[in-house]
Amino acid sequence: MQQELAKQLKILVxxxxxxxxxxxxxxxxxxxxxxxxxxxxxxxxxxxxxxxxYDLILCAYHLxxxxxxxxxxxxxxxxxxxxxxxxxxxxxxxxSADIVxxxxxxxxxxxxxxxxxxxxxxxxxxxxxNQKRALRDILSAIDQQDFTLALERTDAxxxxxxxxxxxxxxxxxxxxxxxxxxxxxxxxDFYQAIINxxxxxxxxxxxxxxxxxxxxxxxxEKRLLRLALKPDAQLVAFDLLSELKIDQRDFDMALESTLMxxxxxxxxxxxxxxxxxxxxxxxxxxKQFEITKNIVRFSRHTVNEQAHYYLxxxxxxxxxxxxxxxxNTTLLLAQSNxxxxxxxQQFPRxxxxxEISVLQARxxxxxxxxSKAKALIDQxxxxxxxADNIDxxxxxxxxxxxxxxxxxxxxxxxxxxxxxxxxxEQARLFVRYVQQERAERDAIRMTPKELNNxxxxxxxxGDMELALTHxxxxxxxxxxxxxxxxxxxxxxxxxAQQQPLSDTLRQIxxxxxxxxxxxxxxxxxxxxxxxxxxxxxxxx
Numbered sequence: 001m002q003q004e005l006a007k008q009l010k011i012l013v014x015x016x017x018x019x020x021x022x023x024x025x026x027x028x029x030x031x032x033x034x035x036x037x038x039x040x041x042x043x044x045x046x047x048x049x050x051x052x053x054y055d056l057i058l059c060a061y062h063l064x065x066x067x068x069x070x071x072x073x074x075x076x077x078x079x080x081x082x083x084x085x086x087x088x089x090x091x092x093x094x095x096s097a098d099i100v101x102x103x104x105x106x107x108x109x110x111x112x113x114x115x116x117x118x119x120x121x122x123x124x125x126x127x128x129x130n131q132k133r134a135l136r137d138i139l140s141a142i143d144q145q146d147f148t149l150a151l152e153r154t155d156a157x158x159x160x161x162x163x164x165x166x167x168x169x170x171x172x173x174x175x176x177x178x179x180x181x182x183x184x185x186x187x188x189d190f191y192q193a194i195i196n197x198x199x200x201x202x203x204x205x206x207x208x209x210x211x212x213x214x215x216x217x218x219x220x221e222k223r224l225l226r227l228a229l230k231p232d233a234q235l236v237a238f239d240l241l242s243e244l245k246i247d248q249r250d251f252d253m254a255l256e257s258t259l260m261x262x263x264x265x266x267x268x269x270x271x272x273x274x275x276x277x278x279x280x281x282x283x284x285x286x287k288q289f290e291i292t293k294n295i296v297r298f299s300r301h302t303v304n305e306q307a308h309y310y311l312x313x314x315x316x317x318x319x320x321x322x323x324x325x326x327x328n329t330t331l332l333l334a335q336s337n338x339x340x341x342x343x344x345q346q347f348p349r350x351x352x353x354x355e356i357s358v359l360q361a362r363x364x365x366x367x368x369x370x371s372k373a374k375a376l377i378d379q380x381x382x383x384x385x386x387a388d389n390i391d392x393x394x395x396x397x398x399x400x401x402x403x404x405x406x407x408x409x410x411x412x413x414x415x416x417x418x419x420x421x422x423x424x425e426q427a428r429l430f431v432r433y434v435q436q437e438r439a440e441r442d443a444i445r446m447t448p449k450e451l452n453n454x455x456x457x458x459x460x461x462g463d464m465e466l467a468l469t470h471x472x473x474x475x476x477x478x479x480x481x482x483x484x485x486x487x488x489x490x491x492x493x494x495x496a497q498q499q500p501l502s503d504t505l506r507q508i509x510x511x512x513x514x515x516x517x518x519x520x521x522x523x524x525x526x527x528x529x530x531x532x533x534x535x536x537x538x539x540x
Contacts, residue, residue: 001126006032009129010052013038014045014069015060015091024058024091027118031125042072042303049081056129057082058112061092061103070267071303074106084139087128101265105235134166138173147181175206184213201233205240212244220244228260235264242274246429251281259287262294269295269304277429281436283479285320289332292316296339307350308391310343311359315395318362322402323448323478333363354380355392358399365402374403382408385415393419394434401441413438444473451477452484459491467491472508482519485512486528493535 011033013024028036037052039045040063048054061069069090076082090103093114103111109128112121132139138157141150154174157163163170171194178187191207194200204227211220221244228237238261245254255278262271272295279288292313299305317336321329340356357376364373377399385393393416400409417434446454455470471488478484489512492505501509516529 001031001122001129003032005129007034009033009055010035011037011056011058012045012048012052012054013058014040014042014063014072015058016040016063023115027121030118031122042068042075045072046076046081049076053083054086055132056087056089056125058089058091061090061094061099068303070102070106073108077106084142085132085136087125087132089125089128098264098266101235102267105265105268131166131169134163135169135173138170142177147177151177151181172202175203179206179209179213184210188214201227201230205233205236208237208240212240212247217244217248235261238264239271246278251278252284254278255282255284255287259291266294267298269299272298274429277433280433281429283323283477285316285323285478286480289313289316289320307343307347307352308389310339310346311352311355312391313339314343314359315391318359318366319398321366322362323481325481325483329366333366336363352392355388355395358392358395362395362399362402365399370403377403377405382412385412390416390419390430394437397437397441401445402447404445406441406445409441410438413441440477444477446470446473448474448478448481448484452487455487455491459487464491464494468495475508475512479511480515480519482516482521482525485515486525486532488512489516489532490528493532497535 011028013028013036015024015038025036025038037048037054039048042063045057045059049057059069059073063069063072073088073090082088087109089110089112090108091112091114092099092103095113100111109132110124112124135157138150138153141147141153151174154170154177157170158167158174175187175190175194178184178190188207188210191203191210194203195207204223208220208223208227211217211223221241224237224241224244227233228241230237238257242254242257242261245251245257255275258271258275258278262268262275265271272291276288276291276295279285279291292309292315296309296313299309314336317332317339321332321336324332336359340359343352358380361373361376361380364370364376380396380399382396382400388396393412397409397412397416400406400412413434417431417438420431420434444451451470451474455467455474458464458467458470468488468491471484471491474484475481475488489509492501492509492512495501495505516525521529
């Protein structure tokens with residue numbers, strides 16, 4: 001480290017005071033740094049960043065809560081608090097895979113593993129700070145959101161042989177700038193030219209993103225599937241594949257891709273939230289239940305932990321029970337009640353009495369205590385909805401619908417959609433889900449179990465058209481339920497014996513088969529499915 005350079009630079013260290021002002025302070029002073037500030041409070045760090053430009057920020061992953069350092073940096077990125085010219089380095093003694101992935105995916109300038117020597121610190125910081133100085137003019141333009149100027153300065157650097165050691169970083173910046181400035185075809189050509197020389201993973205990912213943006217989705221998907229086999233690119237590949245599938249409205253595949261990414265880096269709560277909205281869109285109640293439990297698990301003892309996460313698990317358990325066979329209902333309701341208990345233990349000062357009343361009404365309904373459920377829900381306020389959070393409103397709309405209060409349910413869903421559209425933090429997926437939920441609850445007035453029971457009754461009485469209508473509605477809102485799929489297939493086979501099926505009904509038949517092939521069937525279901533397949537072979 002050049003001593004004269006080190007003396008000019010300002011450093012902020014965010015770590016435990018004892019540790020930070022011990023060996024780390026000694027190491028930094030050995031390298032010639034003189035302007036060093038320390039804090040272990042993220043609020044204080046944000047204030048300092050507002051007041052002072054720092055050339056380097058060294059931040060511990062573990063602060064007072066498990067992921068506070070990670071969430072601090074994520075917050076700074078989202079709010080554009082840190083200049084592009086500032087080098088940001090994470091420090092952690094924990095190198096477990098999920099922590100490493102959670103750090104790498106938000107792209108700090110470096111990641112130092114404790115313990116480290118003064119020599120290692122010198123080498124790593126010298127490289128980062130020299131690069132920041134070399135790219136300073138480009139980064140200043142990015143800070144100003146002037147991407148055209150940033151591109152001009154990047155091209156100038158790339159034609160300067162004296163800066164050749166910084167060409168790799170400048171090339172990566174150029175590709176990102178082309179995409180950020182909506183020059184998608186130029187980005188495609190640029191990344192392709194890089195790959196023609198050497199197939200860097202970052203260039204392949206950039207090429208895939210540019211292919212998606214110019215509408216070449218098939219080619220982007222082929223490349224993504226190949227890239228997903230490479231460990232160093234899997235996380236980004238699955239995230240990009242998820243976005244591609246959302247563009248194509250293939251929400252089932254988008255969900256699977258998002259879950260694959262979440263398995264690699266499970267501490268990203270935003271990704272779990274995305275998976276939750278996708279599971280809602282696809283009516284995958286089992287995955288919805290599992291995802292809400294993971295949100296609780298990975299937010300526990302972190303700055304992300306929120307009371308309503310526990311309530312959301314209970315709600316997802318009720319949703320799953322509503323769409324499950326009777327034998328699973330008792331178990332699912334027990335788990336929902338367990339999360340309600342954990343909520344009260346974790347957050348004893350937060351009452352949320354109305355939210356709990358809504359949940360309890362839904363549980364009573366599932367326990368065939370409809371009159372008690374109705375008496376409880378009648379006490380719920382449906383006039384002033386502004387004070388409710390969106391998750392509470394959604395549960396309220398479901399409870400109203402299940403208990404026959406359809407107009408109240410639709411009014412609440414209208415409020416949710418209006419609010420979600422006006423709140424930037426609500427993703428497009430959630431808005432789409434709410435619109436889907438409203439359309440379905442307006443068209444289908446019965447609950448999933450009521451639909452199935454009514455359809456079975458009509459089938460047994462020989463009213464096949466009405467039975468088919470009810471089974472189709474039940475399958476629409478429970479497409480992952482094998483019992484519903486079997487009942488619908490059996491009805492379709494009966495209809496096919498009378499007259500040829502339309503293309504629409506053939507498509508529904510295929511969707512039922514997909515559900516049945518992807519679920520573990522019990523003996524009775526297996527026997528029925530085999531019998532139906534025998535009929536299908538005769539018919540088709």
